[in-house]
Amino acid sequence: MPLDVTAKGVYVIAPTPFHPDGRIDEASLDRMTDFYLGAGCDGMTILGVMGEAPKLDGAESLELSRRIIRRAGKAGIIVGVTAPGFAAMRALAQGVMEAGAAGVMIAPPNHLRNDDAVVTYYHQAVEAIGADVPFVLQDYPQLFQVQMTPAVIRRIVMDLPSCVMLKHEDWPGLEKISALRRFQAEGSMRPLSILCGNGGIFLDFEMARGADGAMTGYAFPDMLVDLVRLSQAGEKERAHDLFDAHLPLIRYELQPGPGLAVRKYVLMRRGIIASDAQRRPGTALTATARAEVEYLLQRLARHDARAKLPALA
């Protein structure tokens, strides 16, 4: 099923599990896929910034995408196809759409510094991948150095019908969500799915501002699922209680650089992937950092039983 503007819930950002020697760990890939979907995620986003995509060559990217898509069944798989050139973007987009992906995600290159340049870029991207391929607009100024105002996002959405979702990770971004929903309410922008990233660190308020869910890879996506459901059910206090219990770890995992190492370490500790190895070049946790994560997990376990993990050997 192609992605459309009604998408909501949690589309988890998936890491790529590797063996310590750098080979893709396919058993972990399957187990992780099963875990995510079993935990209630509505979809997965693969080959994103946190998926170590640039360390995979074209063939590996396509094969990994196919494996996950097959395993995921009806759940929607979104594939990051951001590339320095439109040829590589088109090649990967066509490959994964043929394999059954629900859509693709495209981040802007960091040299775009005026509104027309941003809008033009997305026109060119759609020309490259085809107007029939649903795409997610990734708005992550802290990382990509590209600023899209709500009005620029609206131009892209109104110009390009295949733009069906915003991966919202501007920071601060609460007012941006409100502004976009106002555009919809006043009729100047068509409906758009808005899923939030940034490790979930504002998800408690983002839902109330009008987001449709989360697209991030926090190592407790099952918590993100609960949080989105509680928010949608109007259980504000319970949603905040749950969120606040996780916030110290969310914050710790959000660190640029070591963040992926933290995420993979917790997923490994939870038994979801076999190893927290990153393909070279990668960032490893120091012993001190690992002890800090363990400490955070212990504190979290007082509030959320999912964080009760077997003792380290």
Place this chain on the structure above:
Amino acid sequence: MPLDVTAKGVYVIAPTPFHPDGRIDEASLDRMTDFYLGAGCDGMTILGVMGEAPKLDGAESLELSRRIIRRAGKAGIIVGVTAPGFAAMRALAQGVMEAGAAGVMIAPPNHLRNDDAVVTYYHQAVEAIGADVPFVLQDYPQLFQVQMTPAVIRRIVMDLPSCVMLKHEDWPGLEKISALRRFQAEGSMRPLSILCGNGGIFLDFEMARGADGAMTGYAFPDMLVDLVRLSQAGEKERAHDLFDAHLPLIRYELQPGPGLAVRKYVLMRRGIIASDAQRRPGTALTATARAEVEYLLQRLARHDARAKLPALA
């Protein structure tokens, strides 16, 4: 007393209180100074990024510095003297040191992109302000776009005896603190005071990594004082419990852009400053954002009585 490498505790980043019409609010300035020092802060840092310094002209900056220095008595006042040129930097540094400041803080200009350029800049800054003026090295790559490795910081510290303190706000920065303390332990770097910024969002772990305290402006600096003391006393669990209760608000206040509006709003709600006005151009909180802050304060009040505030009119 000039600032030296033994400085520790909390040097709070002070905002500049304004009347709604844009004039400096001197009564609030005095009340705020009294509050900070009464709450146990060891010093204050003024005219920093969050002090709206660029909206003050030279005369105002100097007058405001003098007023706070006078009021603060023995507490150390550090003054931000970052400027696009060394002439302005020297003029302000000389003025505030004559007025009794403990030291100055200098951030690097954002065009420095190699190690020698960074080190050379600080040599030139010291030549401009005088080698007898103690200075704080501000390391804030997210904002200033300048990356200083631990080795670069060591070069600056070893080259320039008047560098007495690091305002540490790299993110992620835990390993940087550990690396610098290792340099000291192995004898390759002389002692250096390290105070942490970034709204305090990693202060729970930064203390254990070897930081000497905090230099940030979170609207509950009295909590920062408690946290630093608990950490120094080895009360790890209590420190984390206190920190975690505040983390949802710390996180909310850390937002670039609206962060200062949140901080001033909470300081106003606590009765510390009369108005949350910013001098133009400034960022105002929306009604929704204010409601979010009030909600966070109510939740915080369950754990920390200091957040119990009178109902809004």
Place this chain on the structure above:
Amino acid sequence: MPLDVTAKGVYVIAPTPFHPDGRIDEASLDRMTDFYLGAGCDGMTILGVMGEAPKLDGAESLELSRRIIRRAGKAGIIVGVTAPGFAAMRALAQGVMEAGAAGVMIAPPNHLRNDDAVVTYYHQAVEAIGADVPFVLQDYPQLFQVQMTPAVIRRIVMDLPSCVMLKHEDWPGLEKISALRRFQAEGSMRPLSILCGNGGIFLDFEMARGADGAMTGYAFPDMLVDLVRLSQAGEKERAHDLFDAHLPLIRYELQPGPGLAVRKYVLMRRGIIASDAQRRPGTALTATARAEVEYLLQRLARHDARAKLPALA
């Protein structure tokens, strides 16, 4: 006379002459002013990027501006008032306008990365300096990292009547001049003076595209005056012949970093200023570079007698 949209010709970017010990060299300042105006320049722009403005404190900037304005008589003096904050910008703008400046020049800060941010910045700047102060919009993306499309420039021009001139130094910028003149022709933008920078390296074609003249500091401003006059007189071939003779030196002087040292060296060799010293920190020419400049001057002298200089001692 306040600057207005009819300004044309050459507004030379003036360096600040210093004695070798760093003091401002007032005799050279006067001689340089006389030379520029005697050579046919219609005005001067002072305290720009190449005027070492950040090395002057507020009092020096104002005093230097007053001296030049007084000396210049009826010629229009434009003063660069770009500053990290609006307080400093306002203070300098008011000071120099009271002293008789024709207008001020304002460059955008380098964090502006979307159209609204750029336009808003100039609204705020005009609020700071006053809507009655004519200002020059400086468009120099290579240095300031801010991209203004022709449409953004039009928004600023149409929103802000006090914007009377564009200092055009986008590179490449020929099509931008054409686009702006089309806006005028079609009636969507009011008239605007366009003077060109970038060391003059495209001035041969910029005039034909519709520029009104030059605002740059090439060490032969008398050549720029001739070139503008030849262009305006339709003497295309003679204009290009003159330009081409100077291009090797124009190119050499355009180098970021050593460029100012080259410019001051040639002005010194021409007897216009007494010393090529820069106030610290500055860039000095190596012996090899000086020899390269001398060689270029000798070659130029075959075509332009103004480059025939006394032999070096």
Place this chain on the structure above:
Amino acid sequence: MPLDVTAKGVYVIAPTPFHPDGRIDEASLDRMTDFYLGAGCDGMTILGVMGEAPKLDGAESLELSRRIIRRAGKAGIIVGVTAPGFAAMRALAQGVMEAGAAGVMIAPPNHLRNDDAVVTYYHQAVEAIGADVPFVLQDYPQLFQVQMTPAVIRRIVMDLPSCVMLKHEDWPGLEKISALRRFQAEGSMRPLSILCGNGGIFLDFEMARGADGAMTGYAFPDMLVDLVRLSQAGEKERAHDLFDAHLPLIRYELQPGPGLAVRKYVLMRRGIIASDAQRRPGTALTATARAEVEYLLQRLARHDARAKLPALA
């Protein structure tokens, strides 16, 4: 023959010729290769910034490389393998080396902002492509925003024996060449081939500073060959005379953005490629710009008969 540190002369940066419909024009590719080598170029650099490499997919890049390598015979072909990830870099590097390339060229990603980060990146790149693959270090700070001091270049050269050449296009860069040659003279750096880019706009002086030749794509590479030979033969005046005649066009072609369109247009006018088409998205010359190029060619033809072209239809 693998590239080594004795390489000198002209390695021309080759564009990729396309048919107007976007297909690669293989006949033009062959004719262009023959022309370059017949004109005396010692080698070619393909798939560089100006080769529209990001618009080619992996298969096309490899096929085009093979065709040129085969055609070029003994001349050395260097292939740009810069990529956002090491997987893609390795795949292309291995493919072209197997096909007989002389070496590869690697530019740094623009997020590298301290010395260790730059050096580490090249270590990782060599680990990815293999230590036996000769590589060219591309130093182009204006485009890549990465600053490598001479000392950083020396670290890379001394750490990595497979670094055999510097593509020097820092601007200003004359002193950098001198500094590197001093390192060699004093014995702190091993020999290194230095070829210069930046459209050749400083080639007249770069040769005297110690460069070994040019690596740029100016549409008269036959002139670059002459200039390098004249310089090597000590014919300084004749070298400058030739250079100065071409400088107005060199300058015009150097414009970022339209520069490639100018280059392809002149190559088409010279009969070397059939069409100046760029694959989408590309930049086309306006009629005014074409007329400006024609005018520059006519003026050039007075000095250099190679610029005498048939009249336009």
